[in-house]
Structure formats: structure tokens, C-alpha cells
Amino acid sequence: MRSFFPILAATALLAVTTAEAYVINGLLDDWGVQPHIQWIPSSNSVNWIEEDNWGSGHPNFPSGGEIYDAEALYYDFMGGMAYVALVTSFPSNGYMYSYPGDIGIDLDRNGSYEYGLKTTGHLQGGFFANPTWTNASTYPSSGPARIIGGTMLDVQPLVYFETEIIENGFPTYIIEGRFDWSALGNPSQPFNLHWTQSCGNDVLNLTVTPVPEPGSLFLLGTGYAALCGLSWRRRKKK
Ligand SMILES: [Ca+2]
Ligand SMILES: [Ca+2]
Ligand SMILES: [Ca+2]
Ligand SMILES: [Ca+2]
16 A cells, blocks of 8 residues: 555645646736626635725825726735736826836835836846835825836746726726745745835735645645654554
């Protein structure tokens, strides 16, 4: 019977590697989300927030109307990668001297953002440590907004995609990207994700609770079972 153990472990590994990752294409069908129709993601491992139109943080947000609306933010972890998806009416090339911000990560939730993910420009998809941020110009309390310096650790695919979905007369855009979990130092405590525009007319803040993947939980369980088997055998020898 014992010789079956490696086969079982191999099967568990296979189950982990064949788990379907998110496709970075600006479409949210892989999240089970249809903007304005179905905001609730299909997987309960997703951390998310939806603030389509008047959300929390400011009584009149989005200030300036629908075009500034930051609508939803999603986060999930899979295969060593952290995936993010953001829904907004704000265009990738900006509007009225305001430009899209970058995604901030506040690891210890103290209001300063130690990491960031570039959403636009020639460094799009770049993952930064200790970034220098611009503040939000019109609503400073919405800040920080854009990365203008720091150490770029890695670059991963990221798209800022104009969908054909129109809401209140404005197109809906999807920012979909990812970053290497190990670049973040494999945190085990909750951390904050953040996005706004350079004006700060709307803002999304999401607290993420890191949880191991079901696959890794299963592997941990398998390892534990193996250890138990070992100690049982040792005991029996005495
Ligand atoms: Ca996708
Ligand atoms: Ca909206
Ligand atoms: Ca909003
Ligand atoms: Ca911090």
C-alpha cells in the first residue's frame, strides 16, 4: 500500500498545476464578472469591492460624473501570482488633464504604499518597490495616484482595455494584470490595494486577506499525513 503514496502526491501536484489561471486580456469572464450585470465573482477566493456610482469615501464621488467612476476592484491569488482586475469609466489616456493612477499596495496598512503596479505608459505592468507617488490633485485624501520613481522589481502582462460596454453614456474600461507574489515577500497578514486618478475624483480601496490556495492546502494535508505515517511507523518499531 505504501508504494501508492508517491503516486498520490504526484496526482495532487498535477491538480495544482492544471488549475486555471486568469487570462490577462481585459475580459472578466474568467472572474465570472459582467460589469453592471454581475459584480459578484464566481470564486469565493476572490477579494473584491464594488462601488459603481456613488460609493463610500466621499458623499459626491465620483466627482465630475460617470467618466470618473471607479467601479470595482478584484483580487485573487493563483500559482504564485497575485491577480488584480479593476473596472472604471476612466479612459486609459485620461480626461481633462487627469490621468489614470497606478495600483498601490500598503503592506502594513499604515497609509503609506510600499509597492505599486504601473497601469499605463512604457513601464505598464512594472512592479515597483518603495515607489515615489504623486498625490491626488483635486482630492488629496484620495491619494496616492501615480508612480513617478522607485525600484522596478519585475514586469508582468497588464492591459488597460476599452470594452464595448456602455454605462450612463460612457465606455467601461478594464485594468487586468498580475504581480509576482514572492516580490511582495509572501505576506501572511491582510494588506490594502488602492487606485485613483491623478485628480482623485473617485477612489477604490480594498483590503486583501491572503489565503493559501486550496491546492497548497491539500498538499500541506498530504505532507502532514505522510509525517503522521512516519511517526506511526517509528513508534511501532520500538
Ligand atoms: Ca481576463
Ligand atoms: Ca458607473
Ligand atoms: Ca465609484
Ligand atoms: Ca504601508
